[in-house]
Amino acid sequence: MQKRYMAIWFRHLLTDGLARRRPELKDLPFVLAAPVKNKIIITASSPTAEREGAFTGMAAADARAASGDLVVVDEVPGQAAKLLRLIGLGCIRYTPMVSIDLPDGLLLDISGCTHLWGGEREYLKEIVLKLRAAGFDARAAIADTMGTAWAVARFAQKRPIIASGEQAAAITGLPPAALRLEPEPLERLQKLGFRNIGPLLATAPQALRRRFGQELLLRIDQALGRTEEYRELLVPPVPYSERLPCLEPIRTAPAIEIAIKKLLEMLCLRLQNEGKGVRKAILKCHRIDGRKVQVSITTAKGSHSISHLMRLFELQISKIEPALGIELFVLEAPRVEDMETVQEQLWAEAKGLADTALAELLDRIAGKVGPEAIRRYLPSENHWPERSVKLASTLTEEPQTAWPELPRPIRLLQKPEAIEVMALVPDHPPKQFVHIGKRHQVAKADGPERIGREWWRDKGEHRDYYVIEDSEGQRYWVFRSGHYDGGDAQWYLHGYFA
């Protein structure tokens, strides 16, 4: 069968994409710009901005001078590829073979697809109208080869559909830039007066190769269909999801367990082959009364171990209410991550925090009592005791700064408790203090260690901390809030030393 290709060109891909995300920009002249060699250069310009004289390649400052209300937005690198990928995935409904054509187009292999829309004209109209309705200024063309379709979509004024075998006639009148050439041979062609492709087709290939290189001949051959051209196709991601329909409705816990095990076997096989591990999995149970119940598990580290995931689900089975029965189980893994393959160790050694058994233990605990109960601390660069530690975000995160070496109590009260003190001399540690009705005689004391409040966070007094030891040998961390002379200096107990 004759191959047919469609090329789609987005004249203002980046600006259209941005206008879709930020509708307030739609009617304003705006450009995207990126720094190139100490200069902010326009990389994409909206139709309104183009009308006002701001073109791609200009310095943003020049464009601003020409048009007062020009909005300059920083360009996000890689945005074009991201947009094209999304549009391409949307185009998979028209043909299974879509490929991205950077920087601003798509190439579709539409062989044998067009009759479903009632012919090529209707097919093309459908796609272009849909894209324009979505806010993209798109042009498309259909031809026997990708090269010709590409050229016609971008450079021809009318007749976007090129009949089979008429590639040469279609591109004769187009400029050499329609051959997808590098800037250097293109410049040479222009210097030598090749205004359009027609004379190139009439020239002997040997002469062209000598002057312009092999690439020109290849591009001509590709456009005319003398050589095949291959492109990488867009593959939509397959979600990590498994289904298990049941012949009879399931109502008992052991049966649910068997179902989960079967689903995990299917899911984990695929994950193992792809070297991925589950971070979050959801089990959806569709009941025969039309309701849906679901339970989910999360892991601290990607896992594709059936036994481990099974154990996590076992803790959740009691939460599944089967009612009259469950007829369909769906297991989804919305979050997966790449796993590092670890070599099995011959000698069991202490592996520290990277140990798999430890990660599995924490998953089980999180499944039973909730992940917020588990905490790991790292030093934080704050002197204020309540803020001197921060939570570690991952299990293997290492501290960036050293732990402080000042004396700190092993038990810190969440909230300092007020105490009554008696001090002989102002600005000295107390001689005795009363805490919850018990009087302590202070025998020894160290201090003060003044810790200032972080004024940019909250207002209040500084604290003067003392380590004190009472006559029974018990050690406390107490502080006076504020200066002594204020009259209202209050003492607090904040911790116990070992």
Next chain:
Amino acid sequence: MADAKRELIERLQKDILQLEGYRPPEAGRRGVLGLGPLETAFPNGVFPQHSVHELVCANSEQAAASGGLVSGILSMLMQKSGVCVWIGRERRLFAPALAAFGIAPHQVIFISLHKDKDTLWVMEEALKCSGLTAVVCELREMDFKQSRRFQLAVENSRVTGFVLRNTKDKLSSTACAARWQVRSLPSADMNGLPGLGFLRWQVDLLKVRNGHTGSWQLEWQDGHFVPAEEILISEERQVG
């Protein structure tokens, strides 16, 4: 005849010890942890690492002192790369303090639970995990059955367990290898210098399986337990 019998009994006793999880140090490895006098009380002179220890604390001050002793032992057990799980009732334990005991506080995973039932479950699961070096848990009540379960778990995984029992009530018997009580003592006078001396504790070994109970006064000095008896005597003289 009597000699032969004694030899036989000694051998049988050793076998029983092995069955109960007290193994003599492996060849080429030092079984001594560096706990100073504490080790002498245990069979073979080795601190039982693969068993559960129980520390009794009646109030917050004693809980802090017990935490200090446990931290000291943990620093010996964890060495560099070991990981410890600390199960507490509220977020009372202050991580930076562990650095003073030679423990990297980021190697300790804190789990905060409110129900004793959850604590028991988590403790047992953690004791089964061979990737850990030690598990510490703060509990109010523990019955014999539960302590037996803990002991069985550690015999397989070879993890050291510490149970801090915060209770004032009469203590029920448990299957733990040892029962400790720690109280703070006044620190030593540093030749008339002001301020506090080294941390000092009265450590009582109330119960021990197959060993001898004992009572020591210890000081924590630069990462080691040091007996503090001589200094105390001189102090008492001063007081008298």
